[in-house]
Amino acid sequence: MARPDFPITTERLVLRPFTMDDLDAVHAWQSLPEVARYLYWSARTREESRVALEAKVAVPWPTAVGESCTLAVQRRDTGQVIGEVHVEWLHEEWRQGEFGFVFHPDHGGHGYATEAALVALRLGFTHLGLHRIIGRCDGRNTASIRLMERLGMRKEAHFRHSDIFKGEWGEELVYAVLDDELRP
Secondary structure, three states, X not given: OXXXXXXXXXXXXXXXXXXXXXXXXXXXXXXXXXXXXXXOOOOOOHHHHHHHHHHHHHOOOOOOOOOEEEEEEEEOOOOOEEEEEEEEEEEOOOOEEEEEEEEOHHHOOOOHHHHHHHHHHHHHHHOOOOOEEEEEEEOOOHHHHHHHHHOXXXXXXXXXXXXXXXXXXXXXXXXXEEOOOOOO
């Protein structure tokens, strides 16, 4: 699949592959318990953030099923890296993928996550040739639910008590959008 030309710019953002120079920014949100609350990892130490960042840097664009591309989301006005979006190639024949996002809470409520998530979805459809992309979140994560609904994704599943998540039964929601359904 064709790797896009990076960086990708939107009205307010620059999306680009991560570099190890982004460690301070990544650790700034990965170290926050409120960010890790609905994720499968807990607030990270600087060393844990470094290891996670190395994995992001290692795959700048997926070339095989099971790989994902995680992009730094940088504000154009300040140059500050405020979050990340990713798209994962799940299945070649069925052209399936998954996307996700994590942002520093100091930048919430301004539409940055929606703007960046739309880029991630478009990359999955146009550059990976995906037909269907899902997004998953904890059933209590209202911010992620609202974001996926703003993108025009439909809720396809609600799995109750589907796993033990941080010591308690978890509920997972699955949203999806098809390549011909993505809103402009």
